[in-house]
Amino acid sequence: MASPAHDPELPRVHRFLIDFHRRQAGRTADFPGGFAALDDAYAHSRGNNHALVTGPTDPEALPGRLDALLGHLPFRLLYVLNGEVAAACRGPLERAGYTTGGTYVMRHTGPVPAHGGARTVEAEALRGPVGTSWRGFLPDVPNEVIRHLVERRAARLRAADEVRFLASYTEDGEIAAWADLYLDREAGIGQVEDLVAARAHRGKGHAGRVLDTALRLAAEAGCGLRFLTADTADWPHTWYARRGFTPVSTVHVFERA
Structure with missing residues (x-):
């Protein structure tokens, strides 16, 4: 891309x-x-x-x-x-x-979608689903690692002027997908991050509902510049492209274990 x-x-x-x-x-x-x-x-x-x-x-x-x-x-x-x-x-x-x-x-250059129906939730509501998701990604790491990955959402509350956690629910009341939304109304910028669908509920439209809700809320907050980040080596960036996002740059990542 x-x-x-x-x-x-x-x-x-x-x-x-x-x-x-x-x-x-x-x-x-x-x-x-x-x-x-x-x-x-x-x-x-x-x-x-x-x-x-x-x-x-x-x-x-x-x-x-x-x-x-x-x-x-x-x-x-x-x-x-x-x-x-x-x-x-x-x-x-x-x-x-x-x-x-x-x-x-990736900058959102497509039309602003209708509200997807996801809800704003407290970080505590995501604790169980996020923990289960991380355990699926990292089955062999110690529990302390999973705990840090779950609880770090508290630090995100200070990362922007306005922070919302969004979730899409199943008909049975189970959280099926979630994301973070960071807003700076004065600068007119909104960032969507950490969009995840629970493994048991993938392919059912929940991630799209969360993303649509985030984009609609950002637009309603006066954020004409909306963006997210996506790994260049993984498939989600192609999904985002189909939903109106265009790559505007690459952040280069260097890592040593």
Whole structure:
């Protein structure tokens, strides 16, 4: 899936993402060209413990800086927003044992759908379904890891001015799919993240209902710029493309276990 050469809204998306990572973090540590976002309460969560390169940095010094900042963790995770910077850092990072990947930033360019019928719920309502989902993805990890992945949703409440957790229910009252919605009404930006359908209820339209609800709520909040992120190596980005999303950039991901 090719990305446009330039999207005028991309700087706003990047600023939103940078603010999201800083605000969600329990603590941050700056280095030349970026910062580490850390949260000791969720030490097993890569989403809460990583580094983000936001501008020019020293590629040769980067692996050592990551070791200094993330050395207390059993993993290293780095996001790089700029493609040219990522290309310059790839060699030093790969020599230091990092693998490479990517995440599409996808902007909603289609029509705003009708409300899908999903509900706004409290984080506690998602605890059981999210735990079951993560256990299915990670059957062999310790329970402490699953606990961190479930409870980290509490940190997301500080990641944006307005945070909503959305869920689609079955006729029997069971949560079948869910997602997070982050809104900045003043900036006119909405982000949809962590859209998941429970394994037992996939293929029944629940994920689409949650996504439609999120897009409608964002539009009603005055957010003309709506986006999400999707792994470049996994299938959901093709599903998002069919639902009106267009890739506008790639966030480059470097990881070492």
